[in-house]
Amino acid sequence: MSAQPRRSAVLGAVEEIGRCGLFGLSLIAAIPASLRHLRETLRQIWFVGAMSLVIIMTCGLFVGMVLALQLYYVLSIFGGTAALGSVVALSLFRELGPVVTALLFAGRAGTSITAEIGLMKATDQLDAMEMMAVDPLAYVATPRFLAGIIAMPLLACVFNAMGIFGGHLVGVSWLGIDNGTFWGNMAGSVDVWKDVVNGVWKSLAFGAVTTLIAVYQGYSAPPTSEGVAHATTRTVVFSSIVVLALDFVMTAFLM
Amino acid sequence: MSQPRSSHAVGTGLFILLGFAALAYLATQTTSIANYRQGDTYAIKARFTNIGQLKLQAPVKLAGVRIGSVASIALEADKLDALVTLDIDQRYNQIPDDSAAAIFTSGLLGDQYVGIQPGGSPDMFVNGDQVILTQSAMQLEDLIGKFLVNGSPDKDKKDGASTP
Numbered sequence: 001m002s003a004q005p006r007r008s009a010v011l012g013a014v015e016e017i018g019r020c021g022l023f024g025l026s027l028i029a030a031i032p033a034s035l036r037h038l039r040e041t042l043r044q045i046w047f048v049g050a051m052s053l054v055i056i057m058t059c060g061l062f063v064g065m066v067l068a069l070q071l072y073y074v075l076s077i078f079g080g081t082a083a084l085g086s087v088v089a090l091s092l093f094r095e096l097g098p099v100v101t102a103l104l105f106a107g108r109a110g111t112s113i114t115a116e117i118g119l120m121k122a123t124d125q126l127d128a129m130e131m132m133a134v135d136p137l138a139y140v141a142t143p144r145f146l147a148g149i150i151a152m153p154l155l156a157c158v159f160n161a162m163g164i165f166g167g168h169l170v171g172v173s174w175l176g177i178d179n180g181t182f183w184g185n186m187a188g189s190v191d192v193w194k195d196v197v198n199g200v201w202k203s204l205a206f207g208a209v210t211t212l213i214a215v216y217q218g219y220s221a222p223p224t225s226e227g228v229a230h231a232t233t234r235t236v237v238f239s240s241i242v243v244l245a246l247d248f249v250m251t252a253f254l255m
Numbered sequence: 256m257s258q259p260r261s262s263h264a265v266g267t268g269l270f271i272l273l274g275f276a277a278l279a280y281l282a283t284q285t286t287s288i289a290n291y292r293q294g295d296t297y298a299i300k301a302r303f304t305n306i307g308q309l310k311l312q313a314p315v316k317l318a319g320v321r322i323g324s325v326a327s328i329a330l331e332a333d334k335l336d337a338l339v340t341l342d343i344d345q346r347y348n349q350i351p352d353d354s355a356a357a358i359f360t361s362g363l364l365g366d367q368y369v370g371i372q373p374g375g376s377p378d379m380f381v382n383g384d385q386v387i388l389t390q391s392a393m394q395l396e397d398l399i400g401k402f403l404v405n406g407s408p409d410k411d412k413k414d415g416a417s418t419p
Binding site: 042043045046049050053089093150151153154155157158160161164183186187188190191192195196200 | 263264266267269270271273274275277278280281282284285286366
């Protein structure tokens, strides 16, 4: 009796993953058709990217500042506070920049994508498009997917730059580390390909999975207000889990 | 209808430009590219019996100031020593040709660099010259080995090994 629902829950999860993967394949297949709707893609980049800038920049600044404070405390135990610039930069570029940006992105842009598509479906707008011979996959889903992939690395770079600025603010202006030491150590230990570009690869992958999950949840949401509400919640939960798990796997491979 | 569309396009364009500007800033200002000088250089050679952990692009310093970088490291098969080519910035072409080159470590366990100790010759280094006086890298393992050997006479006194 107890084994039956558990097995079905596991099967349901596997089925959900499979559906999501197949949906991702159909999104990729719809990319050529969506190239006719470049304006829509552009509008989505504006919506998920440019409109997220304020939250990304604010959070980047504060993450950089708190990182400098915490690492200063740890480094002062070993008498190595001169390395503050390089540890702030490395932890931002390699880890915190892509991951925190992806989590914020899932909360800021992923939820609105899910809610928008879910409501479009609930109000039969997707069916109406199909009646007008417009493929909703190519006009609604794929532009948002592409916009997420394009916007995420750019947002992560802005986040990193603001984080460095915040770390500099705390480390140099407040804690009194020498300006030249801060930048010199950073420049000495950060590598363009191994650290900066590594973070860009990560954020590309995170952009793809978070928007895939958001679009899929919107598409598969039951056309009721409750269904859309649950789908929006699932977008945040699944995106966060997948981003953090994928982060571990990618770090292990890209190290 | 066209007005909001074009404002979207401008906003999107600004966002993309800002993103790439941030990437360019990260790539040039916070990484080691910021240290590479692309000015004119001249090459001088130096032979070392042991270069330790010296790496390509390691700095060459005179009086602590970076004046160039290590361009190539090769083993000279007939002499069985390391031939290191140093690219020196053309601005610093007043280095006497009897100057000595030594491999130092920045900090106790930091990266290694080539330090130039100026000599007194009236002639200056020119492209292709060779540094005669060189001093190899100090190997931490050798130091520890010497330390252990020197300490061995006091081996019967356990705490005697800690006095140098």
